[in-house]
Amino acid sequence: MEETQPRRMDEEALVRRCREGDLMAYRSLYERYEQPFLRTALRLLGRQQDAEDAVQETFFKFYKKVHHYRSGSNFSTYFFRILINSCTDILRGRRPETALEAVPPALGRESTHELRYTIDQAIAGLPEQMRTCFVLFAVEDLRQEEIARILEISVGAVKAHVHRAKARLRALLSLSREEVMP
Amino acid sequence: MKCSNYDRHEKGELDETEFVRHAAGCTSCREILRQDAEIMALAKDLRRPVQAPGLWSRIEKALEEEAVKERGRAPLLARFLRLAPAAALILAAAGLALYFGLKTRLPSSPSGILSSIALARVEQTEREYLEAIEALEEQTQPQMAGLDRELMFLYKDRLETVDAQIRRCREALESNPANAHIRRYLMAALHDKKETLAEVLNLKSGTPEGT
Numbered sequence: 001m002e003e004t005q006p007r008r009m010d011e012e013a014l015v016r017r018c019r020e021g022d023l024m025a026y027r028s029l030y031e032r033y034e035q036p037f038l039r040t041a042l043r044l045l046g047r048q049q050d051a052e053d054a055v056q057e058t059f060f061k062f063y064k065k066v067h068h069y070r071s072g073s074n075f076s077t078y079f080f081r082i083l084i085n086s087c088t089d090i091l092r093g094r095r096p097e098t099a100l101e102a103v104p105p106a107l108g109r110e111s112t113h114e115l116r117y118t119i120d121q122a123i124a125g126l127p128e129q130m131r132t133c134f135v136l137f138a139v140e141d142l143r144q145e146e147i148a149r150i151l152e153i154s155v156g157a158v159k160a161h162v163h164r165a166k167a168r169l170r171a172l173l174s175l176s177r178e179e180v181m182p
Numbered sequence: 183m184k185c186s187n188y189d190r191h192e193k194g195e196l197d198e199t200e201f202v203r204h205a206a207g208c209t210s211c212r213e214i215l216r217q218d219a220e221i222m223a224l225a226k227d228l229r230r231p232v233q234a235p236g237l238w239s240r241i242e243k244a245l246e247e248e249a250v251k252e253r254g255r256a257p258l259l260a261r262f263l264r265l266a267p268a269a270a271l272i273l274a275a276a277g278l279a280l281y282f283g284l285k286t287r288l289p290s291s292p293s294g295i296l297s298s299i300a301l302a303r304v305e306q307t308e309r310e311y312l313e314a315i316e317a318l319e320e321q322t323q324p325q326m327a328g329l330d331r332e333l334m335f336l337y338k339d340r341l342e343t344v345d346a347q348i349r350r351c352r353e354a355l356e357s358n359p360a361n362a363h364i365r366r367y368l369m370a371a372l373h374d375k376k377e378t379l380a381e382v383l384n385l386k387s388g389t390p391e392g393t
Contacts, residue, residue: 021249023242023363024354030238038232052234059241063248112227119224138225156194163192170217 011075018066026059029079036140037083043135044087046124057086080142080150084132091128115173122172126165129153133161185210242363304365311372318379325382337382344378347371 011032017025037058041051061082069078123131132151136142137158144162148155188211191201205211326334351368358364 022350023245023367024350026245027238027242030241034234034237035231038234038237039229042232043228048232048234051232052237052240055234055237056241056244060244060248063245116224116227119221120228123225123228134225138222139228141226159192159194163189166218166221169221170214173217173221 012071015066015069015071015075018063026063029062030059033079040080040083040135040140041087043120043123043139044084044128044132045090050090054083054086054090057089058083061086074146074149077146077149080136080146081152084150087132088128118172119169122169123165126168130161130165133158134165137162138165184214187211188214239363246363246367304369307369308372311369311376314376315372315379318376318383322379322382325385329382329385333385337378340378341375344371344375348375 011029014025014028018029034055037055038051041054042048045051045054058079062079065082069075123134126134129151133147136147136150137144142150144155144158147158151158185208187196187201187204187208190196191198196204201211205215326337329337348368348371351364351371354364355361355368
């Protein structure tokens with residue numbers, strides 16, 4: 001999500017209105033972040049209901065913390081951090097047997113639809129932090145520096161996660177092709 | 183055979199221009215770059231809209247409930263409680279009556295949109311509140327002027343807060359007149375104002391009745 005200067009100022013104004021208890025301001029933020037949040041949560045949690053719960057929890061936590069938000073900070077980063085923490089809480093709360101499983105991708109067909117399914121499943125099978133880095137970088141188009149701030153890790157660590165994620169996905173895609181053309 | 187330059191590039195040891203120059207003559211790196219581009223394109227393709235009907239309503243409800251809880255913990259009310267416990271009790275009772283009264287009076291709509299019949303009923307109730315408030319405002323003016331100074335400021339403060347709430351609701355309703363949640367907020371604020379004015383009217387000798 002591109003953080004331009006006008007967008008940033010606009011969001012600062014919305015946050016000020018949120019501080020005054022203006023529900024319409026929360027609604028405006030929801031309209032902006034609904035899709036990136038739902039997509040990210042869905043990729044991290046794997047279930048629609050959990051993704052919706054994570055987004056709801058994100059707004060609730062933001063409501064509770066809105067007075068602590070420092071103006072001038074990068075709002076998008078701050079907001080995404082709350083979302084990722086909410087997703088992590090949900091993952092931690094799951095019983096081990098219901099945790100997101102590394103589903104082996106359905107390989108063997110090469111239509112775009114099947115390929116999309118393959119990559120989706122392969123992403124779901126990545127380790128948690130690697131998955132988060134890859135989803136924010138490759139799906140949501142966030143810069144690696146921004147991802148580092150969201151996850152509170154170094155840019156080098158983000159790069160390493162994305163690099164490893166790509167290597168794993170490459171291996172899966174190659175395997176897929178080998179099965180089609182032995 | 184994998185070329186080590188790709189790993190160096192990914193680790194940031196080899197800059198983009200240098201790596202692209204290298205890949206032009208390296209079959210292994212060129213193939214990896216092609217596959218990476220494919221993976222990134224497939225990942226971008228996952229940016230499809232996710233439907234979540236009713237999610238905003240759930241969030242809004244959760245925030246409203248929290249706001250109600252917080253209002254119960256507001257510092258102004260705490261000051262008020264110290265100054266006039268009886269008045270606080272009346273307010274709490276009025277709040278409860280309002281909450282349960284509105285719950286039964288207003289049909290709850292899962293989508294948050296009022297039907298036209300319900301809207302007409304709500305608007306009628308709103309008019310009644312406005313008439314009552316207008317009459318009360320006239321009557322309370324002399325009473326307010328004779329109040330204990332601190333108590334007068336507390337009531338004025340409270341009325342200003344309620345007026346601001348009413349204004350915000352009206353602004354929001356201009357673009358979304360059938361939103362049940364905002365209507366409910368507005369009714370609650372109008373009721374609050376009416377009760378506060380009625381309370382001022384019942385004050386005797388600068389203190390709430392019964393203290």
